Amino acid sequence: MDSKLPLLLVTAFSLAWTQPQPPTGLRTEYLVNPEVVDVARPRFSWVLEHTERGQRQTAWQILVSTRPEVNVGDVWDSGRVEGAQSTHVTYNGKPLESGRTYYWKVRWWDAAGRASPYSRPACFSMGLLNPTDWKGHWIGGANQLRKEFNLPARPVRARAFISGLGYYELRINGQKVGDHVLDPGWTTYDRRVLYTSYDVTDLLRQGANAVGIILGQGWYGSRAALLQLNIEMEGGQRTEVVTDASWKVRQGPILSDSIYDGETYDARLETPGWDRPGFIDVGWQAATVVDPPKGQLSAQMMPPIRVTDTIVPLKMWSPRPGVYVFDMGQNFAGWCQLRVRGPRGTAVRLRHAELVYDNGTINVENLRRARATDTYILRGDGDEEVWEPRFTYHGFRYVEVTGYPGAPRLDSIRGRVVHTDVKPHGNFVASKQILNRIQHLILWGIRSNLHSVPTDCNQRDERMGWMADAHLYTEPTLWNYDSAAFFANFLRNIRDVQGPDGSVTDTVPHKWGRRPADPAWGAAYPLIAWYLYLYHGDRRVLEDHFEGIKAWTDFQRSQAKDGILSYSYYGDWVPIERTPGELVSTFYYYYSAHLTARMAQILGRKAEAETYAKLADEIREAFNKRFLNPDGTYANRTQTAHTLALYLDLVPKDRRGAVSSHLRDDIVYRNNTHLTTGIIGTKYIMELLTRQGQTHLAYDLATQTSYPSWGYMVENGATTLWELWQNKTGPGMNSHNHPMFGSVGAWFYKALAGIDLDPERPGFERVRIVPGAVRDLEWASGDTETLRGRVLSQWSRTPESFRLEVVIPVGSTAEVHLPKLNNWQDVEVTESGRTVWKADQFASGIPGISAGRQTRDEIILEVGSGRYLFEIRGK
Ligand code: BGC
Numbered sequence: 001m002d003s004k005l006p007l008l009l010v011t012a013f014s015l016a017w018t019q020p021q022p023p024t025g026l027r028t029e030y031l032v033n034p035e036v037v038d039v040a041r042p043r044f045s046w047v048l049e050h051t052e053r054g055q056r057q058t059a060w061q062i063l064v065s066t067r068p069e070v071n072v073g074d075v076w077d078s079g080r081v082e083g084a085q086s087t088h089v090t091y092n093g094k095p096l097e098s099g100r101t102y103y104w105k106v107r108w109w110d111a112a113g114r115a116s117p118y119s120r121p122a123c124f125s126m127g128l129l130n131p132t133d134w135k136g137h138w139i140g141g142a143n144q145l146r147k148e149f150n151l152p153a154r155p156v157r158a159r160a161f162i163s164g165l166g167y168y169e170l171r172i173n174g175q176k177v178g179d180h181v182l183d184p185g186w187t188t189y190d191r192r193v194l195y196t197s198y199d200v201t202d203l204l205r206q207g208a209n210a211v212g213i214i215l216g217q218g219w220y221g222s223r224a225a226l227l228q229l230n231i232e233m234e235g236g237q238r239t240e241v242v243t244d245a246s247w248k249v250r251q252g253p254i255l256s257d258s259i260y261d262g263e264t265y266d267a268r269l270e271t272p273g274w275d276r277p278g279f280i281d282v283g284w285q286a287a288t289v290v291d292p293p294k295g296q297l298s299a300q301m302m303p304p305i306r307v308t309d310t311i312v313p314l315k316m317w318s319p320r321p322g323v324y325v326f327d328m329g330q331n332f333a334g335w336c337q338l339r340v341r342g343p344r345g346t347a348v349r350l351r352h353a354e355l356v357y358d359n360g361t362i363n364v365e366n367l368r369r370a371r372a373t374d375t376y377i378l379r380g381d382g383d384e385e386v387w388e389p390r391f392t393y394h395g396f397r398y399v400e401v402t403g404y405p406g407a408p409r410l411d412s413i414r415g416r417v418v419h420t421d422v423k424p425h426g427n428f429v430a431s432k433q434i435l436n437r438i439q440h441l442i443l444w445g446i447r448s449n450l451h452s453v454p455t456d457c458n459q460r461d462e463r464m465g466w467m468a469d470a471h472l473y474t475e476p477t478l479w480n481y482d483s484a485a486f487f488a489n490f491l492r493n494i495r496d497v498q499g500p501d502g503s504v505t506d507t508v509p510h511k512w513g514r515r516p517a518d519p520a521w522g523a524a525y526p527l528i529a530w531y532l533y534l535y536h537g538d539r540r541v542l543e544d545h546f547e548g549i550k551a552w553t554d555f556q557r558s559q560a561k562d563g564i565l566s567y568s569y570y571g572d573w574v575p576i577e578r579t580p581g582e583l584v585s586t587f588y589y590y591y592s593a594h595l596t597a598r599m600a601q602i603l604g605r606k607a608e609a610e611t612y613a614k615l616a617d618e619i620r621e622a623f624n625k626r627f628l629n630p631d632g633t634y635a636n637r638t639q640t641a642h643t644l645a646l647y648l649d650l651v652p653k654d655r656r657g658a659v660s661s662h663l664r665d666d667i668v669y670r671n672n673t674h675l676t677t678g679i680i681g682t683k684y685i686m687e688l689l690t691r692q693g694q695t696h697l698a699y700d701l702a703t704q705t706s707y708p709s710w711g712y713m714v715e716n717g718a719t720t721l722w723e724l725w726q727n728k729t730g731p732g733m734n735s736h737n738h739p740m741f742g743s744v745g746a747w748f749y750k751a752l753a754g755i756d757l758d759p760e761r762p763g764f765e766r767v768r769i770v771p772g773a774v775r776d777l778e779w780a781s782g783d784t785e786t787l788r789g790r791v792l793s794q795w796s797r798t799p800e801s802f803r804l805e806v807v808i809p810v811g812s813t814a815e816v817h818l819p820k821l822n823n824w825q826d827v828e829v830t831e832s833g834r835t836v837w838k839a840d841q842f843a844s845g846i847p848g849i850s851a852g853r854q855t856r857d858e859i860i861l862e863v864g865s866g867r868y869l870f871e872i873r874g875k
Pocket residue numbers: 456457462466467468469570573733738740
């Protein structure tokens with residue numbers, strides 16, 4: 001056999017193999033194939049993959065077309081553009097038209113100048129961009145609305161644009177359109193109203209068609225709908241179907257609906273066929289054209305709320321005759337689906353609760369005024385009736401069923417998990433079981449509280465976008481869920497409540513709490529913008545909100561006296577030991593000024609960068625003058641006081657050591673390794689300890705199981721995070737699903753799995769991998785899907801060796817820290833079996849690893865993109 005042949009084949013194969021791969025993960029404004037975009041120049045992101053390590057993009061080309069196959073960029077052909085940018089690339093073609101769908105694809109050139117094949121096409125649809133594009137009127141009059149219309153030819157393209165307040169369900173020819181629930185998202189309706197869009201081509205047909213809308217009150221408190229169907233037919237004919245006075249309305253089977261109190265549905269009032277053509281609508285009234293909500297119509301550019309899971313109950317029991325209690329085994333946000341057969345007019349009542357009494361009945365004391373009760377009245381036609389509510393939701397683990405005809409079975413109800421459908425995109429898991437159980441509480445806490453805005457809780461008469469809660473759990477949400485668009489939307493909601501004086505409000509939209517916000521709550525504005533920049537390199541978010549953030553800082557300045565901001569309502573909320581409110585407020589005043597300066601600097605606004613840096617300096621001085629005691633403690637010496645002072649480097653250099661040891665002594669000796677912090681101190685203390693090289697102490701706190709601790713919640717049966725460190729079950733403020741203590745979820749990734757971000761090169765362009773091999777932790781693993789691709793750090797150890805797997809996306813670089821455990825001397829490091837470090841020397845030549853150095857405790861390697869398997873051993 002000719003020996004050259006296999007060689008040739010191998011060469012040909014490896015040539016193809018080292019080609020840059022076609023881009024994947026195409027996103028438009030953070031979203032995968034968004035149905036509605038109203039940004040004139042949307043931004044594109046894509047993920048690069050390459051079989052070689054240490055790769056980066058040197059050029060890219062985007063084609064945007066009106067045709068799905070995207071053979072040519074008829075609206076934009078960027079041509080070959082030099083550069084590494086693969087996230088937030090701004091569209092720069094012909095003006096995008098209202099209501100149209102566009103398709104795009106992208107290719108790239110790698111470091112060696114090799115071009116990749118084009119990606120598969122992605123798409124996005126534009127919203128109705130101009131107010132005059134909306135042809136219909138807002139209508140109302142009742143909660144069920146319908147209209148029939150005729151299409152002379154076969155529809156080839158049809159889009160529905162709809163907003164229905166408080167909530168809507170859209171139906172065409174007998175079918176629900178799309179899978180959104182509790183749509184649209186909650187906004188300050190006087191400022192902004194969200195609309196969504198659906199492709200409804202397949203639901204329409206030539207001839208008679210019918211469209212129906214069901215309305216709920218939601219947060220709006222009344223009912224109104226605006227719909228527009230833009231239909232294109234074979235032969236090029238176009239028509240629009242819009243809401244107007246020609247629609248018919250009636251009060252349907254939903255007798256009442258309220259977010260807090262629940263829904264009552266009388267199936268006897270159903271009128272089958274009402275959402276199909278040919279229905280005889282006697283008794284229906286003409287719709288009323290109502291005053292439109294004052295707010296501007298905006299595209300809902302975030303994932304909708306959906307039913308994301310169905311839960312089968314774990315157990316059922318009957319504490320009293322006719323009373324059945326179901327345990328879903330998990331606290332969550334959503335509702336129940338009921339299955340029942342029985343006599344007409346039977347009313348089955350479902351009451352939702354987080355807790356049960358010892359006697360097995362439900363405990364609803366902590367729901368305060370929320371009745372959380374759904375009632376279904378049977379139509380009783382002999383068939384099994386399957387029902388679930390539409391326009392309410394509950395936070396619960398237990399359900400009490402009464403009025404059920406006969407005895408229900410365990411599968412007579414199912415839990416329906418409902419929240420903004422951010423896809424999970426991160427994993428954290430570790431050898432220490434308590435951490436995984438806390439992670440479970442965090443994830444369910446977050447899921448339960450993403451309800452178009454980040455809420456405080458999911459069960460009682462509240463569920464507000466409390467701003468401190470929001471910024472405290474933004475970071476763990478970004479690690480664990482694909483949630484950038486969700487938070488970008490929330491930032492816009494914050495801007496919508498901002499007053500002319502720069503003040504923002506405690507809750508957004510503003511319903512509870514005060515204006516001006518407590519400074520620790522208002523901090524959500526600068527902080528969430530900053531996190532989006534840090535995690536996603538989003539500069540536009542800074543551009544869009546810089547003026548607003550600056551105005552909020554200026555507002556605080558107008559309230560401050562001699563650098564101290566004294567007003568405070570909540571301060572370090574729900575702590576074990578209180579910290580003076582003015583210290584917390586001044587800390588956040590400083591944080592705002594500092595971030596305003598940073599943002600100004602990033603945006604190239606030199607004068608403002610200087611002004612706010614100077615302001616920050618003045619606040620720092622005032623802070624120390626007011627709160628630093630002569631003995632090197634702060635204020636009343638709480639953990640929070642010391643943590644806040646240290647976290648933002650407010651402490652004068654020569655006192656840092658003293659303050660740090662006060663903090664440590666307080667944790668370890670005064671409190672036997674427990675926290676005394678409230679929600680604010682808790683977020684920063686963990687990161688601070690890690691930054692100070694005391695991850696082991698933070699770990700002791702994280703794995704603590706006696707009161708107060710996260711582990712204490714776990715040990716006491718929590719399935720979500722509590723509002724309080726205390727295990728309370730009575731009336732008043734003690735929700736069992738409050739995500740604000742979930743800030744520790746970010747620390748799991750950063751400190752234990754060991755993936756840290758670099759603010760100078762945000763969006764994971766530069767990563768630090770510093771595994772947290774502390775105490776008895778034998779292994780930990782964290783990974784998250786960034787806009788640039790997946791980042792992973794997974795480590796494990798034995799007494800002899802430490803192994804670390806790292807994945808770094810194309811275009812990113814990382815500094816990888818390998819610990820010399822057990823005082824190892826003379827260490828050797830290998831990567832996939834090849835030596836990288838030996839006899840105090842870096843061994844070059846391994847692809848992707850460009851340099852190495854050592855400190856007393858670590859070997860530090862400089863790596864490019866790719867997957868690496870390191871092992872370090874010593875003597
Ligand atoms: C909410 C909190 C919120 C707080 C303000 C509570 O009722 O549930 O989470 O931040 O009020 O102090």
